[in-house]
Amino acid sequence: MENTLFDFIAKYISLTEEEKKVLLSLDLFRSVKKGTTLLEKGQRSKDSYFVLKGCIRIYYIIDGEEKTTAFYTEMDVLTPHCVIHKAPSEYFISCVEDSILTVSNSDMEAEVNSKFPKFEIMCRMLSEELLAKQQLDFDEFKTSSPEQRYLNLLQKRPDLLHRVPQYQLASFLGIKPQSLSRLRARILEK
Amino acid sequence: MENTLFDFIAKYISLTEEEKKVLLSLDLFRSVKKGTTLLEKGQRSKDSYFVLKGCIRIYYIIDGEEKTTAFYTEMDVLTPHCVIHKAPSEYFISCVEDSILTVSNSDMEAEVNSKFPKFEIMCRMLSEELLAKQQLDFDEFKTSSPEQRYLNLLQKRPDLLHRVPQYQLASFLGIKPQSLSRLRARILEK
DNA sequence: CTTATTTCTTAACTTAAGTGAACGAGTTGT
DNA sequence: ACAACTCGTTCACTTAAGTTAAGAAATAAG
CATH class of the missing domain: 2.60.120.10 (Jelly Rolls)
Structure with missing residues (x-):
């Protein structure tokens, strides 16, 4: 520890x-x-x-x-x-x-x-490092759709998807829980 | 200077x-x-x-x-x-x-x-200060709609709206230029 | 174990953003 | 002065997110 x-x-x-x-x-x-x-x-x-x-x-x-x-x-x-x-x-x-x-x-x-x-x-x-990293995260958020953000999270922090309730993930992705459910169903269809 | x-x-x-x-x-x-x-x-x-x-x-x-x-x-x-x-x-x-x-x-x-x-x-x-401030900006972005973001920018950085081309502002707000035009027209109607 | 509560999903409908195209205003360059 | 280009707006249409509501699934409480 x-x-x-x-x-x-x-x-x-x-x-x-x-x-x-x-x-x-x-x-x-x-x-x-x-x-x-x-x-x-x-x-x-x-x-x-x-x-x-x-x-x-x-x-x-x-x-x-x-x-x-x-x-x-x-x-x-x-x-x-x-x-x-x-x-x-x-x-x-x-x-x-x-x-x-x-x-x-x-x-x-x-x-x-x-x-x-x-x-x-x-x-x-x-703090310089965190600032620069957060800047990139923010940029990525701004330049992508909710679906892209979700897929991106799947790549970068796959653990989160299991550790954390969906409704918290949804607002983290900037959408409503219902939209996250729908979005995931949409992806699975492909 | x-x-x-x-x-x-x-x-x-x-x-x-x-x-x-x-x-x-x-x-x-x-x-x-x-x-x-x-x-x-x-x-x-x-x-x-x-x-x-x-x-x-x-x-x-x-x-x-x-x-x-x-x-x-x-x-x-x-x-x-x-x-x-x-x-x-x-x-x-x-x-x-x-x-x-x-x-x-x-x-x-x-x-x-x-x-x-x-x-x-x-x-x-x-850098600590900028990191904390950027965190708040990011949070505000995540928790609000394009229209709210625009109105918010109008409050916080009104100068930007005049100094900067609309198509650059649009992506800064996370949307397309056409959507920004429409959104502004919508607000004016009210 | 059963009940209550919270969380997740689905669905139908509304609203707003994305897309593609057209037009006018303003700018740049020749 | 004219053509070429950029920029902002508008429009019709498509797509996806918000909203409201209901029900299933999982979790927590008694």
Whole structure:
């Protein structure tokens, strides 16, 4: 479990044993049950998440309807908008499966970053990388139809289709659950 | 012009006169004519852009059709995906209007960052902020209809509607130019 | 095990976006 | 000044997503 975290970090910087100890002393690991709400709309949380195992999602409630816009699975990092912009959260975060996460708050991160410039560098690299990747995802979404998006998801994150309820997948693809059902039936006919 | 840049930087860190001189000595400013292509698909560029004046866009060519997915105007920063991932670019970048930009390459940035940790911090803050903001934009796109997206753009970036050709706006909104025309006519009837 | 609740699918109908084509306005180039 | 081209709009038609509703299947609760 610790190793999953250290392997992830190793993609960006190399840590000494000392530094690893410091990290572990922060007591970051959390087990979270399926269905748990990690962040509510309106809250001013400072917590960021790294998924070691399991799956969490971002969702909105718009006109009384749940709209899931993002899923985070193994090795994904999620820093909520409200943490960065110090404003009440526009969305909810909840646990799709029983999960193991690291939870770190921004004050703590600021302290670690100032003590170990390495971490600052890692954070910069990571967020630059995520920004560029998300840009591509957004572009792909804009330039394709719901059916193409579904087929694309089938290629890129096939696990999601089984791990996650259809109605959450539907809004993730920007459509209604009924449309997703129909779309899948249409594809099978071919 | 230099002041626009320094004002932007001042939102994140404070610079000494010395540091400002170093920045200016890098000769970052460029004037670019409307229609100029800054980045071509397939290129392995290392250049990032900051828009002081004017407008640039990202576009793809898919099945022979131009698909514009993003516009960058005054005070916007653009680091192309290929710079971060060191891979050939998937998209083009071109100048929508005569523009004034700063152009900086990633080697230079790495050097500045290592000499002035302040810059490293600024880059981290900036990309975290952009990532969180883009996440919200993406969410809003997913959860709304083309018409809602258009009305939303009318609120948030009304200037774009006049600065940019309709067919580019259409793909930016995820639809065809004909649909945008129709949609606007529909709104006017109300 | 049975009941209740949630989730998924199907269907009929409505609405809006995609498609192909035509036309006029504006621009560019010769 | 004229032809060529680009861009925006409109129209008729096709296709797919939204909506409303009902029923089947799977899950959770008693």
